[in-house]
Amino acid sequence: xxxxxxxxxxxxxxxxxxxxxxxxxxxxxxxxxxxxxxxxxxxxxxxxxxxxxxxxxxxxxxxxxxxxxxxxxxxxxxxxxxxxxxxxxxxxxxxxxxxxxxxxxxxxxxxxxxxxxxxxxxxxxxxxxxxxxxxxxxxxxxxxxxxxxxxxxxxxxxxxxxxxxxxxxxxxxxxxxxxxxxxxxxxxxxxxxxxxxxxxxxxxxxxxxxxxxxxxxxxxxxxxxxxxxxxxxxxxxxxxxxxxxxxxxxxxxxxxxxxxxxxxxxxxxxxxxxxxxxxxxxxxxxxxxxxxxxxxxxxxxxxxxxxxxxxxxxxxxxxxxxxxxxxxxxxxxxxx
Amino acid sequence: xxxxxxxxxxxxxxxxxxxxxxxxxxxxxxxxxxxxxxxxxxxxxxxxxxxxxxxxxxxxxxxxxxxxxxxxxxxxxxxxxxxxxxxxxxxxxxxxxxxxxxxxxxxxxxxxxxxxxxxxxxxxxxxxxxxxxxxxxxxxxxxxxxxxxxxxxxxxxxxxxxxxxxxxxxxxxxxxxxxxxxxxxxxxxxxxxxxxxxxxxxxxxxxxxxxxxxxxxxxxxxxxxxxxxxxxxxxxxxxxxxxxxxxxxxxxxxxxxxxxxxxxxxxxxxxxxxxxxxxxxxxxxxxxxxxxxxxxxxxxxxxxxxxxxxxxxxxxxxxxxxxxxxxxxxxxxxxx
DNA sequence: TTGTAAGCGTTATCAC
DNA sequence: GTGATAACGCTTACAA
Numbered sequence: 001x002x003x004x005x006x007x008x009x010x011x012x013x014x015x016x017x018x019x020x021x022x023x024x025x026x027x028x029x030x031x032x033x034x035x036x037x038x039x040x041x042x043x044x045x046x047x048x049x050x051x052x053x054x055x056x057x058x059x060x061x062x063x064x065x066x067x068x069x070x071x072x073x074x075x076x077x078x079x080x081x082x083x084x085x086x087x088x089x090x091x092x093x094x095x096x097x098x099x100x101x102x103x104x105x106x107x108x109x110x111x112x113x114x115x116x117x118x119x120x121x122x123x124x125x126x127x128x129x130x131x132x133x134x135x136x137x138x139x140x141x142x143x144x145x146x147x148x149x150x151x152x153x154x155x156x157x158x159x160x161x162x163x164x165x166x167x168x169x170x171x172x173x174x175x176x177x178x179x180x181x182x183x184x185x186x187x188x189x190x191x192x193x194x195x196x197x198x199x200x201x202x203x204x205x206x207x208x209x210x211x212x213x214x215x216x217x218x219x220x221x222x223x224x225x226x227x228x229x230x231x232x233x234x235x236x237x238x239x240x241x242x243x244x245x246x247x248x249x250x251x252x253x254x255x256x257x258x259x260x261x262x263x264x265x266x267x268x269x270x271x272x273x274x275x276x277x278x279x280x281x282x283x284x285x286x287x288x289x290x291x292x293x294x295x296x297x298x299x300x301x302x303x304x305x306x307x308x309x310x311x312x313x314x315x316x317x318x319x320x321x322x323x324x325x326x327x328x329x330x331x332x333x334x335x336x
Numbered sequence: 337x338x339x340x341x342x343x344x345x346x347x348x349x350x351x352x353x354x355x356x357x358x359x360x361x362x363x364x365x366x367x368x369x370x371x372x373x374x375x376x377x378x379x380x381x382x383x384x385x386x387x388x389x390x391x392x393x394x395x396x397x398x399x400x401x402x403x404x405x406x407x408x409x410x411x412x413x414x415x416x417x418x419x420x421x422x423x424x425x426x427x428x429x430x431x432x433x434x435x436x437x438x439x440x441x442x443x444x445x446x447x448x449x450x451x452x453x454x455x456x457x458x459x460x461x462x463x464x465x466x467x468x469x470x471x472x473x474x475x476x477x478x479x480x481x482x483x484x485x486x487x488x489x490x491x492x493x494x495x496x497x498x499x500x501x502x503x504x505x506x507x508x509x510x511x512x513x514x515x516x517x518x519x520x521x522x523x524x525x526x527x528x529x530x531x532x533x534x535x536x537x538x539x540x541x542x543x544x545x546x547x548x549x550x551x552x553x554x555x556x557x558x559x560x561x562x563x564x565x566x567x568x569x570x571x572x573x574x575x576x577x578x579x580x581x582x583x584x585x586x587x588x589x590x591x592x593x594x595x596x597x598x599x600x601x602x603x604x605x606x607x608x609x610x611x612x613x614x615x616x617x618x619x620x621x622x623x624x625x626x627x628x629x630x631x632x633x634x635x636x637x638x639x640x641x642x643x644x645x646x647x648x649x650x651x652x653x654x655x656x657x658x659x660x661x662x663x664x665x666x667x668x669x670x671x672x
Numbered sequence: 673t674t675g676t677a678a679g680c681g682t683t684a685t686c687a688c
Numbered sequence: 689g690t691g692a693t694a695a696c697g698c699t700t701a702c703a704a
Contacts, residue, residue: 002452004697015675020699028673050453051390052697055680060387062430062453069416071617076412080405083433092453094398094430097419116338117386117398117428226621259621281407285562285595287623340681351691356683364689388681391696 003044012040023048062118063308066096066108066125072224072252073280075124078146081301082122089309094118100223109143120308122146142311144304147194156307158300158322162194165293165326166201167208169275170247172291172328174209176336178245178273181206182217184232184257185224185249198249198277217243221253229256237264237272244272245334251276251283254290258333273334288332300324339380348376359384398454399644402432402444402461408560408588409616411460414482417637418458425645430454436559445479456644458482478647480640483530492643494636494658498530501629501662502537503544505611506583508627508664510545512672514581514609517542518553520568520593521560521585534585534613553579557589565592573600573608580608581670587612587619590626594669609670624668636660 005023009016014033021029022037040046054060065082067075083093094117098104105125120142145157173181183202187195199218206213216239221228229248236243237260246261248254254276261272268274268288276283276292283290303322310317341359345352350369357365358373365373376382390396401418403411419429430453434440441461456478481493509517519538523531535554542549552575557564565584572579573596582597584590590612597608604610604624612619612628619626639658646653 005699006697016698017675017700018673021674024699030673033674047452049391049697051387051396052680053699054387055385055391055682055697056699058680060453070406070419071409071412071416073407073409073412076407076409076415079412079431080407080433083406083431092430092432094428095415095419096428097416116383117396226617230621255618255621259623262623281562282591282618285566285591287595287598341683342681352682353684353692354690357690360683366689369690385681388696389683391681391698392683394696 003046007044008037008040008046011044012036060118061091062094063091063120063122064094064096064118065122066098068098068100068124070095070097073282074250074252074278077280078297078301081298082305085301085305089305091305091309119312120144122304122308142308142315144308146300146304153319153321156311156319158303158307158324160295160324160326162197163201163204165277166198166247167205168328169277169293170202170205172330172334173245173247173273173275174205174211176273176334179211180214180241180243181211181245181247182219182236182243183247183249184219184229184253185221186218187220195249202247221249224250224253226252226256229253230260233257233260234264237261237266246272246274248274248276251278251280251290251292255282255286258286268333269335275334279329291331291334292329293326294329296325339382343380344373344376344382347380348372396454397427398430399427399456399458400430400432400454401458402434404434404436404460406431406433409618410586410588410614413616414633414637417634418641421637421641425641427641427645455648456480458640458644478644478651480644482636482640489655489657492647492655494639494643494660496631496660496662498533499537499540501613502534502583503541504664505613505629506538506541508666508670509581509583509609509611510541510547512609512670515547516550516577516579517547517581517583518555518572518579519583519585520555520565520589521557522554523556531585538583557585560586560589562588562592565589566596569593569596570600573597573602582608582610584610584612587614587616587626587628591618591622594622604669605671611670615665627667627670628665629662630665632661
């Protein structure tokens with residue numbers, strides 16, 4: 001049975017109030033008292049019960065990080081940075097994965113029975129903007145969106161400029177002399193979401209270069225997985241004319257795509273150049289190493305935590321739209 | 337302000353006791369009452385406050401998963417399975433990373449001020465056995481060890497047979513005709529830990545094949561990262577005689593090692609065969625695809641959660657030692 | 673500066 | 689079967 005505040009007070013011959021003051025670092029407590037209390041705490045090996053504290057204060061000191069899949073490298077690398085950033089602000093992180101399940105996302109936003117266990121949600125969503133707006137009850141739970149573009153300023157969010165990032169990647173392929181540039185990751189069904197923005201950037205870059213968007217060149221990829229990339233690229237390799245470059249909406253797709261190109265008896269970058277987005281470590285060690293658009297994940301994580309903490313402290317602060325920097329990283333997979 | 341049990345009781349004209357009974361699905365509630373309460377809950381959009389419930393029951397419904405680094409693929413794939421398995425048992429998972437910091441591990445096991453936020457710990461440790469034994473106060477917090485061998489039965493743990501797994505990997509290299517077999521991942525400083533067991537398996541397999549353990553062939557790798565693998569393999573490639581095979585203690589090391597072999601102007605598997613342990617998805621898409629010892633992560637996750645839940649329900653249950661199955665998966669990186 | 677006591681929202685122990 | 693009521697361990701007015 002762990003010791004309670006009361007036990008400490010009894011042993012130290014002081015009131016619980018004084019013990020509480022000492023524990024929470026309250027200023028006005030005499031040195032004599034403080035020492036006596038500290039000694040009692042030490043002797044009883046007392047630790048404050050965070051649950052009781054939470055019930056009283058309404059703060060749990062926990063953030064929820066909600067991602068589609070934690071084992072997708074981009075998300076696990078993001079999670080790592082979020083956990084570190086949260087620690088700096090005195091928060092811990094609970095991770096939930098929605099598994100590409102819109103219903104699970106919905107329940108989380110509506111506030112299921114355990115929502116109150118954390119002070120705020122960092123949410124990397126699948127759902128479209130309009131759905132989000134309708135679903136979330138911002139009154140009840142601070143929310144920061146990750147990697148999602150939002151226009152009406154109702155939510156905090158931190159994301160890269162997805163249109164520009166896609167544009168940079170495709171323009172790089174153009175500059176490398178590629179003319180038949182395909183894309184993997186376009187999601188025709190979603191609105192206002194990352195895939196749509198990246199598709200827009202892809203098309204804008206093509207147009208800018210005076211290249212046509214050929215039929216069948218923009219392919220979908222439901223889960224942004226290696227397997228999705230593999231299958232999409234396999235289909236692309238069978239096209240006539242065959243693409244001489246593939247822009248993948250994520251590095252994971254690109255890893256799968258590269259493997260598909262090899263299995264089709266072709267080579268990267270000679271026959272087909274490949275570029276991704278995310279800059280996961282896997283791409284740096286791949287063969288050939290993967291050109292990509294690097295996102296500043298530590299920055300994204302830090303900003304997201306900073307925003308959520310600000311909103312927890314004052315729910316009425318205006319929503320902020322943080323644009324994280326990105327930059328093109330050229331490696332072997334797009335060498336001319 | 338969210339509605340409370342009291343609000344519901346007032347609106348439904350019943351006692352809080354009755355409302356609580358309805359909410360927690362208590363049997364003896366008349367249908368009339370139940371309907372009235374349900375209507376009031378619906379109207380007020382009531383959700384039970386999990387913190388208050390926790391204070392009363394002592395259960396938070398949360399498990400902590402502690403790993404060195406969440407963005408190491410093996411751990412993120414494990415985390416995914418743990419989260420899923422925990423959900424089946426009605427638990428959620430908080431993830432903490434120790435960042436290879438023994439001090440952070442120690443604090444966690446000693447029970448820092450927020451330990452009471454979860455009902456049990458699933459711990460994938462760095463520290464040695466003896467340290468663990470001294471540090472953890474099992475009376476206070478149910479604990480299940482992952483991936484660590486333990487002999488004295490004081491802790492639940494689930495792990496593969498590390499000696500045998502390493503033996504299988506090395507024997508496979510021997511069967512493929514390799515005679516100069518190096519290893520990456522040996523950690524001379526740790527006792528009773530995974531690296532030591534895998535080193536033992538490596539040496540046993542060599543001896544069995546009548547091969548000598550050459551000086552400099554067993555190299556350390558502090559973090560089991562791609563970079564560690566790269567550096568170790570680079571050093572190995574400069575050795576005379578040069579190894580014709582490398583057994584890596586993790587797939588991530590193997591990925592780095594393969595890249596180092598290429599950068600040394602050699603090829604896998606022709607000049608150097610490479611085999612890892614873990615069977616992360618990255619290895620299946622690598623070029624060449626990586627031979628490995630596949631661990632049944634869903635099994636490990638499920639067993640670990642099953643054990644921790646059993647221990648939460650009854651702290652006095654005897655510790656169990658679960659051995660998870662493993663199997664050799666031969667791919668391109670060790671083709672003869 | 674320190675003590676007393678009233679909650680925070682549940683669950684559980686009593687009675688009825 | 690249902691209603692009061694006392695905890696759970698803490699923070700914080702309010703007193704002293």
